[in-house]
Amino acid sequence: MSGRVVAEDGIQSEDPPFDPGTTSFVHTAVLMDTMVRIEIPRGTPETCGDAVERAFTWFREVEAASSRFDESSEVMQLARHPHSPVSVSPLLFESIRFALDVAEASEGAFDPTIGATLERRGFNRNYRTGQAIQTPISDGPVSFRDVLLDEATRTVTLAKPLILDLGAVVKGLAIDLAARELAPFRDFAIDAGGDLYLGGNNLAGAPWRVGIRHPRQPDAMLTVVQVSNLAVCTSGDYERAVANGHHIVDPRTGRSTDSVCSVTVIGPTAMSADALGTAAFVLGLANGTTFLRQAGVDGLLITPDLKHRATPGFRRYQV
Ligand code: AMP
Ligand code: MG
Secondary structure (H helix, E strand, O other), X not given: OOEEEEOOOOOEOOOOOOOOOOOEEEEEEEEOOEEEEEEEEOOOHHHHHHHHHHHHHHHHHHHHHHOOOOOOOHHHHHHOOOOOOEEOOHHHHHHHHHHHHHHHHOOOOOXXXXXXXXXXXXXXXXXXXXXXXXXXXOOOOOOHHHEEEEOOOOEEEEOOOOOOOOOOOHHHHHHHHHHHHHHHHOOEEEEEOOEXXXXXXXXXXXXXXXXXXXXXXXXXXXXXXXXXXXXXXXXXXXXXXXXXXXXXXXXXXXEEOOOOOEEEEEEOOHHHHHHHHHHHHHHOHHHHHHHHHHHOOEEEEEOOOOOEEEOOOHHHHEO
């Protein structure tokens, strides 16, 4: 895990023994190929149980719509019908629309049509079943400009046969939808393996503290940020590796990028922090930092030799 909630003393908190009033209600589940952890300070199963269940349900729904590892997902149904408008759910439509916006803003450094490339690079297994997917897609060049949206009919047209990968958008979207369910509690934390949303305050009544992992020392933290009502999303090259690299690929070369190895973004929604961070990762140290600033979020980028650069506003969150 790259970002994680840390206790006041900087040590990662253990799930406390249950004691309503003085401890947190904590629930975890494996969803979207990550451990999702929800914490509600002073919560009890009676007060929080149903809302937390609804929060987890959003993860399942977003995953069911968007997974390229599941033949029955909407994204894969769409892939089977290139060249014609396909009507999709609001969830999928919004994810694709946002992904295309980030693609446009990053001039294609971020590109959700990268699915077949990732599959060829070895990101081809359904984490639940372990089964390898093999999608019959030709090798021709594709880009985000081959995805056409029609707002009025809420349809998507793939102008070429292609596989969408929305991995950089949908985890954030699920976190935001879950956060909406938990909003009535005001104080809560959602941690989906490095992507977090922190509502209100922690159990001690102070803003949440999130440790940013040292990209080369698994148990060390590089810095700690303090936030309230914000998302903190980290992408690291150490998260998901295959033989020939990691999970963030430059669409222009088809290879894993290597100029930065960790990007953390702090922003108002997890969907934007997650996707903008992935885009900045591909853009590299200088361009990535400028990109984040122009997008109106704060971030910290780190290179493999531990050079780092942050947006001017990032420092105000650092403890
Ligand atoms: P994260 O570390 O959460 O930012 O995840 C990045 C995810 O985004 C990967 O697991 C891929 O699913 C997807 N991805 C990788 N490279 C790109 C890219 N250049 N543009 C858009 N999505 C990408
Ligand atoms: Mg991301």
